Amino acid sequence: MTVATITADFTAAPRDDSPARRALRRLVHRRGAMFGLGCVVFFILVAILAGVLAPYDPLQTSWSAVRKAPSAAHWFGTDEIGRDVLSRVIYGARASLLAGLVSVSIALALGVPIGLVAGYVGGFTDGLISRVVDAMLACPFLILAIALAAFLGPSLTNAMIAIGISATPIFVRLTRAQVLAVKVEDYVEAARAVGNSHWRIALRHVLPNVLPPLIVQATLATAAAIIAEASLSFLGLGQQPPAPSWGSMLNTAKNYVDNAPWMAVWPGLSIFMVVLSFNLLGDGLRDALDPRHV
């Protein structure tokens, strides 16, 4: 094949056939992933527009409306001190999504650079980082988060920090593994041969090529972080009363399960839906970004 034919073949390829566009096309054809994406967007809108959507103030108590069953006035019923459950579920979306976003951002901000250094530098640095990561992974995720939250003190901010730190080792390990695979590729060798600095190679040539699995992991980790925040709030270590959070609402609801079951149904269903959506989206992204997985 001559140079001319090769050029002709490349120019004949559709302009929009980049790997990103191909992945996007595969993602759009996955109904589960699209359903997940739709739900995630819905919950984000609910969280942003909570002030407009909520029919009542989520903190407003009413002694004349204690534990009222769902009705036209209170679609999801009221809680043990007469607060509107629907309004609290709507505002609770803020705590959950914020926890998911902030925790995963912390884990990414810490995990990706550390993993990049471990994989790229190798040797003693890699060994040291890997052993610290092994040590962190030896402590089950939620138990480590509980311990951190206990020592930092109970609050939503500390819960997010605790979840973020507990989720970091997974990102370190994943980034390191990807970097080890990418750094021996020909284009990295070529970048080194033309005299690029290590920083430039790591940031401009290695990092962009390890992003796809990190995006998938970040989506799945968001689901895990939302469950973890709900778990910590359920235990009383996350969002503090009276501020609404789905986990703390369930903690209260378990004491009234026999005479006010609606208090437990809606916050739990919300956690389930949002976590399911992120899991579906994560599965779809994995299939779209890594066709070999399918």
Next chain:
Amino acid sequence: MFDFLVKRLATLVPTLFFVSVLIFGLQQLLPGDPAVILAGEDRDPNVVAYLRAKLHLDEPLPIRYFYWVDGVFHGDLGESQRIQKPVLDLIVEKLPVTIELAFLAMLIALAIGIPAGIISAVKKDSLWDYGANVVALWGLSTPNFWLGILLILLFSVALGWLPASGYVSPFVDLKANLAAMIMPAFVLGNAIAAVLMRHTRSAMLQVLNADYVRTARAKGLVERTVVLKHALRNALIPVITLGALEFGTLLSGAVLTEQVFTIPGFGKLIVDAVFNRDYAVVQGVVLCTATAYISLNLFADLAYFLANPRLRG
């Protein structure tokens, strides 16, 4: 085998060292003077002075770490400030309850996850496959404390079949024990069943396309024999070892499940300790959990090594 064991144990030493540093380091997160905080609300000067001496707080950090590790090696994980009992005794007292819960949960997970994974792989792209995948997604996305509340609502409040909470030792009344444990065990096993189902499906799909399975079919064996005798045996090796790694999920889940069903186990111990600012107990529980997890990891690796002839060379 011996070389593998030595290599594996050699990597454990630095891991255990960093685990100990991490857990010791937790105490340093406490704002202010640890002795004052650990002394509780009364802040009795005598207790503060006692704690200061006991924790060697006037010594430099590395020396304090050395004292702490030395204590751990001698079985001294500290003392519960609230119950005034050694932390190790408390853990030994509560651990059997959680082990029973974890064992029952794993049985349920295996009983659901492995058959569902097999059916899903054998009937790939059928309604059974989609159904099993939906069940797996349900298991992975349901917060177990919510599932626990829903089961209490159904089986305790509405039907009155099972107790909503409490624990009876199996040595006192086995029937009452199982009645109290079946719901928490199902709640805990639910998420693991989903993970096992996915692993089994994936392993079975790989194995079902292998040459030896094709040969077994070509010999005219019944499909059931091909699946259960030839394919499953090989597919189960990675599944069982991966299942052992789900121990961490079991322990994390036990913390919440024990809280919902008021079971006096390991999980409830750490939650009660957190609220009573019983930091030595929190550290002790995390240390025991991590050690157990590392040990199980080692056993899983050994089991995989022994089960896989290619690794043995």
